[in-house]
Amino acid sequence: MYRVLRRLQCVPKSGHLETRNIASTSKLIVFDKDGTLLSFDKPWLAWCSRLKSGLAEATAKAVDQDMTRILRNMGVDMSKEEIGLGRFAECSQREVRRELTEGFSATLQRVSKDEELASDIIDSCRKEGDGKFPLTDVKTLFHDLKKRDYKIVIATADCDQGIDMFLDDNFIREQVDFVMSADNHTDFPPKPSKISADKLCEKFGVDSSNVVMVGDTPTDIQFGLNGEYGLVVGVTTGVGSAQDLNLAGAHVVLDDLSQLVSVLEGSHIGNSVLD
Numbered sequence: 001m002y003r004v005l006r007r008l009q010c011v012p013k014s015g016h017l018e019t020r021n022i023a024s025t026s027k028l029i030v031f032d033k034d035g036t037l038l039s040f041d042k043p044w045l046a047w048c049s050r051l052k053s054g055l056a057e058a059t060a061k062a063v064d065q066d067m068t069r070i071l072r073n074m075g076v077d078m079s080k081e082e083i084g085l086g087r088f089a090e091c092s093q094r095e096v097r098r099e100l101t102e103g104f105s106a107t108l109q110r111v112s113k114d115e116e117l118a119s120d121i122i123d124s125c126r127k128e129g130d131g132k133f134p135l136t137d138v139k140t141l142f143h144d145l146k147k148r149d150y151k152i153v154i155a156t157a158d159c160d161q162g163i164d165m166f167l168d169d170n171f172i173r174e175q176v177d178f179v180m181s182a183d184n185h186t187d188f189p190p191k192p193s194k195i196s197a198d199k200l201c202e203k204f205g206v207d208s209s210n211v212v213m214v215g216d217t218p219t220d221i222q223f224g225l226n227g228e229y230g231l232v233v234g235v236t237t238g239v240g241s242a243q244d245l246n247l248a249g250a251h252v253v254l255d256d257l258s259q260l261v262s263v264l265e266g267s268h269i270g271n272s273v274l275d
Contacts, residue, residue: 028206029145030224032191032215033156035238036257038166039133040089040216045081047125052078054121055104070103075239089239090219092157092182092190097122132169135237136257142175144261151204155180155191155223178203192219197227212264214257216240218248225249233260 034040048071055067071078074096075086083089088096101119142152154176156163160183167173180188180196188196201208212231213224216238224232225248234245234253245253252263 027149027210028151028153028200028204029212029214030153030155030200030229032217032220032238033154033158033163033166035089035135035216035240036214036220036235037135037138037154039135040238041081041083042133044083044088045076045078048076048078050125051100051121054124058117058121067104070100074099083239085217085239085244090157090217092185093159093162094182094185095190096157134170138170139172139175141257141260142172146175148261148264151177151206153178153180153200153204155196155200157182157190159183192222192226194226197223197229201227214260216245218244221245221248221250231264233263 031037034044052064052067052071056064068078071088073086074088075084076082076088077084087099091099100122104122105119145152152175154163156179158166158181160179160181163179163181167176178200180200182190188199190196198208201211208228209230211224211227211229212233213220213227213229214233214235215221215223216235217240220240221232221234232249232251234240234242234248234250235255235257236242236245236253237256240248242253254260254263
């Protein structure tokens with residue numbers, strides 16, 4: 001089931017909602033990665049666990065409480081093995097790395113350890129296979145979109161290393177036309193920047209009304225709204241709930257991506273309309 005939060009056209013006098021056929025006009029679709037195409041919790045909780053183990057080993061567990069506090073302040077609860085909305089989920093990997101490095105460096109200094117150790121441990125946390133937790137059959141989804149003449153963009157807060165793992169682990173490198181990542185923020189500021197939203201339209205020569213944005217956080221939704229994209233789709237497979245995405249202004253909220261193509265083609269009308 002999916003929930004239509006705001007229609008794209010009008011409410012006729014009969015009171016029934018109309019939906020225009022998005023697939024007939026949209027030529028560019030922009031996906032968030034983590035929480036949308038790829039499981040957020042599995043790879044990143046594993047990453048945090050490696051970070052925790054590395055720091056514990058280096059300091060004989062002297063910084064465990066500090067580490068738990070720093071991660072929790074960013075939205076990561078290791079005791080519950082949950083990642084919620086917060087800086088870890090919604091900021092770029094460069095920002096997350098910088099904040100963790102600064103926090104752990106201060107802690108390491110307190111226990112008379114080299115503060116650069118934090119950076120070294122963080123660098124070692126990424127492992128091969130972190131991209132092998134897709135939330136849908138991404139290759140088939142992208143194939144279906146390509147048959148419908150969509151250009152495909154991945155707009156993520158992750159760094160190129162993580163993106164390369166995801167593209168190669170899921171065999172989709174040739175299907176993706178462009179990646180907006182933490183490593184090209186000089187040209188494309190991080191979501192929800194209107195500058196980047198507009199530059200994607202310019203890059204592909206499409207009108208903003210012919211662009212679809214798909215993501216799992218309010219930041220993703222705001223990115224699509226800032227760009228005045230024709231359709232902004234939220235998915236509840238990541239850290240954002242239906243209520244979070246609704247409040248952020250998503251046009252449509254899906255339980256997962258299995259119905260995305262149907263929504264784009266206008267072949268399904270929402271089973272319910274949220275107030």
